[in-house]
Amino acid sequence: MKYEIEYIEKIAKIVTDNQLTEIVLEDGEQAITVRKESGGVVQSVVQAPVAQAAPVSSALPAPKEEKPQASKGTPIVSPMVGAFYAAPAPGAKPFVKVGDVVSAGQVVCIVEAMKLMNEIESEVSGKIVEICVEDGQSVEYGQVLMYVE
Numbered sequence: 538m539k540y541e542i543e544y545i546e547k548i549a550k551i552v553t554d555n556q557l558t559e560i561v562l563e564d565g566e567q568a569i570t571v572r573k574e575s576g577g578v579v580q581s582v583v584q585a586p587v588a589q590a591a592p593v594s595s596a597l598p599a600p601k602e603e604k605p606q607a608s609k610g611t612p613i614v615s616p617m618v619g620a621f622y623a624a625p626a627p628g629a630k631p632f633v634k635v636g637d638v639v640s641a642g643q644v645v646c647i648v649e650a651m652k653l654m655n656e657i658e659s660e661v662s663g664k665i666v667e668i669c670v671e672d673g674q675s676v677e678y679g680q681v682l683m684y685v686e
Contacts, residue, residue, distance in 0.1 A: 545569065545571065548560055548562070548569070548571045549571050552571050552572075552573050553573065555651075556618075556619075556620070556675050557573065557618070558572065558573050559571065559572040559573070560572075609666055609667055609684040609686065610663065610666050610667075610684040610685050610686030611660070611661045611663065611684065611685045611686070612681040612682075612683075612684055613645060613657065613659055613660070613681070613682050613683050613684070613685060614679050614680060614681050614682060615648050615657070615676040615677065615678060615679065615680045615682055616648070616655070616657070616678070617648055617650045617655065617678055618650060618675075618676065618677055618678050619648040619649050619650035619651075619655070619675070619676060620648065620649040620650075620673060620674070620675055620676070621646060621647075621648055621670045621671075621672065621673070621674050621675075621676045621682060622646060622647040622648070622649060622654075622672060622673065623646055623668070623672040624672070625647065631672075632644055632645050632646055632647075633645045633646070633665050633668075633683075634665065634668070635665050635666065635667065635668060636664065636665065637664070637665045638662075638663070638664050638665075639659045639662065639663065639664075639665060639685060640659070640662045641658075641659060641660060641661055641662050642658050642659070643658060643659050644656045644657065644658055645657055645658065645659050645665070645682075645683065646682060646683070648676060648682075657682065659685055661685050662685075663685040663686050664685065664686050665683055665684070665685060666684050666685070666686045667683060667684045668682070668683045669681050669682060669683055669684070670682055670683075
């Protein structure tokens with residue numbers, strides 16, 4: 538199967554419109570990777586056959602090694618990909634800030650995904666010791682949003 542330019546352009550539009558960083562499609566013999574680099578540039582890499590993936594993967598940046606950190610408390614993680622919002626509306630008071638005490642079930646932020654505002658609740662009671670993302674920042678599934686101690 539050959540990838541048509543229109544097909545690649547549609548995939549690039551999906552990446553841009555949904556604030557994704559990368560899509561990889563494989564059909565057994567060929568693969569296409571559409572990746573948005575920092576600065577909003579969308580690039581695509583078509584390869585055939587899939588078995589020769591080594592040259593493409595060498596072009597990818599090396600994964601970041603995370604240093605083990607001292608426990609900051611219980612993480613509150615994003616259950617989805619979307620945009621992080623610290624307040625219920627622009628200009629409104631944030632749900633929480635560092636130093637606030639929260640109880641289990643209390644809304645601590647919103648993650649917008651596909652135009653739906655999803656309230657994120659704390660699963661534990663405690664004090665907010667760190668907020669790890671900026672208001673309006675894109676977040677990934679499983680990304681730590683804040684820590685509760």
